[in-house]
Amino acid sequence: MVEWLPESYWLVRFLFQRSLAVIYLLAFLVAATQFRPLAGESGLLPISQYVERSSFRERPSLFYYYPSDRVIGIAAWSGVALSAVALAAGPYWLPAPYAVPASMALWLVLWGLYLSFVNAGQTFYGYGWESMLLETGFLAVFLGAGPSGPPVAVVWLIKWVLFRNMFGAGLIKMRGDDVWRNLTAMDYHYETQPIPNPLSWYVHHLPDRFHRVEVLGNHVVELAVPFLYFAPQPWASVAGAATIGFQGWLMLTGNFSWLNALTIVQAIAAFSDGVLASLAPVSAPTAADPPLYLQVLAIVLAVVVLARSVRPVGNMLSETQVMNTSFDPLSLVNTYGAFGSITRDxxxxxxxxxxxxxxxxxxxxxxxxxxxxxxxxxxxxxxxxxxxxxxxxxxxxxxxxxxxxxxxxxxxxxxxxxxxxxxxxxxxxxxxxxxxxxxxxxxxxxxxxxxxxxxxxxxxxxxxxxxxxxxxxxxxxxxxxxxxxx
Structure with missing residues (x-):
């Protein structure tokens, strides 16, 4: 039965934030173990190159003013620790008046620290999932915490990121390589993807008919399903489940960093507390309305995001669509897309x-x-x-x-x-x-x-x-x- 009544999102927010904290934790662990040899003081692309070739306004980063391995290490491990706090739902255990501002501060620091790594990481941080994590992480700042529910507008903004993520990927495939249009892309993909995983060899050798159905299913999930994210329940949840299943298959058959996992996290916003409670033995508390200041900030955020969406949407709809591009130094609203072309060898x-x-x-x-x-x-x-x-x-x-x-x-x-x-x-x-x-x-x-x-x-x-x-x-x-x- 289609639900037209307002839905609550307390459980959705709780699950979304915990899942996003896991992604942040992984991202900061990677920064702690790899950033210095790749882009630190003596890295393969020394951080001095970033300082010399960029301005703070163009690519803001803590490391612009403190380009040292020591500061890099402190920032990375601080990110790991704060991600662990977010994963443990730290702000939720605070008294009600402090939960929301503490949560906002926590997620804002995580976003700011990771922005520093992305903007200073040069080639080694030039991937679409970096700007996607920043955009998603910035929205998490405004979800709140504690007994009050999240602003519904912010939940819809997360759906908007998910829509651009999936629909952009679908469009660039249809405009790009012929193998997506003639349904032969998966004949090559598993063998030529950046880092195959243990199942890639087996899936590569499945019958051609299976691969044709795969590509057709890809087009449906990326080009048709995203419009259902904004439909009433339970259709939005059906779309979220289809997206999660699709991304789960990609995780099973490839190694794409946290791209697929982060998309699954975004897809949580397509559900509602009522749907989640029907799927698992959990129940959401009766959530109070978000504090007035958070509701006002959510409206301001929505206006800013919509205004900044003009260029990404224009790019997405353009015949010369460019994938995985950020249009501002803070990566607040970006354009996405992957595998517009498939290598044959x-x-x-x-x-x-x-x-x-x-x-x-x-x-x-x-x-x-x-x-x-x-x-x-x-x-x-x-x-x-x-x-x-x-x-x-x-x-x-x-x-x-x-x-x-x-x-x-x-x-x-x-x-x-x-x-x-x-x-x-x-x-x-x-x-x-x-x-x-x-x-x-x-x-x-x-x-x-x-x-x-x-x-x-x-x-x-x-x-x-x-x-x-x-x-x-x-x-x-x-x-x-x-x-x-x-």
């Missing part, structure tokens, strides 16, 4: 080193192994998401090109390997030199494909690969200084 960079002082045909090369990206053909693809291995992702992008000219961080990466830099090596799964320094390193470009079931039965390998050429010929530390001035 998978390329990988195999990075190797040797202790030989002179390179000959008999030189023995040892291979560096990574946490997520494929290297060893016998290694089963790993499950790493929703954790995000940023170096592995950038190596996937770098491998699409024939040289490192458009990956300025890559020579610095080789330099760190030649010096056995401990921070850089912490980003890898295996250092074949156990902390000692190689004399030379190189990067070889390969074309990878999944083995067939017959090949895997015979060889035990998950991948078959073919050498395409040299990405970086053998170089020593002196060679790097002469060639790249490092």
């Amino acid at each position: 998978r390329y990988e960079l195999v990075v190797q080193g040797t202790t030989d002082e002179t390179i000959t045909e008999d030189t023995e090369w040892r291979t560096y192994e990574f946490e997520g990206k494929p290297t060893d053909p016998t290694q089963r693809p790993r499950q790493v998401a929703p954790y995000h291995h940023r170096l592995d992702w950038q190596l996937w992008f770098a491998a699409m090109r024939r040289s490192p000219r458009r990956s300025p961080w890559f020579p610095a990466f080789l330099e760190r390997l030649l010096s056995a830099d401990e921070a850089t090596l912490s980003l890898l799964a295996e250092d074949p030199f156990s902390g000692t320094t190689p004399e030379h390193v190189r990067a070889v470009r390969y074309r990878y494909r999944f083995t067939t079931p017959e090949e895997r039965r015979e060889t035990g390998e998950w991948w078959s690969r073919e050498r395409v050429g040299a990405y970086v010929n053998p170089v020593s530390a002196d060679d790097l200084r002469l060639r790249w001035g490092r």
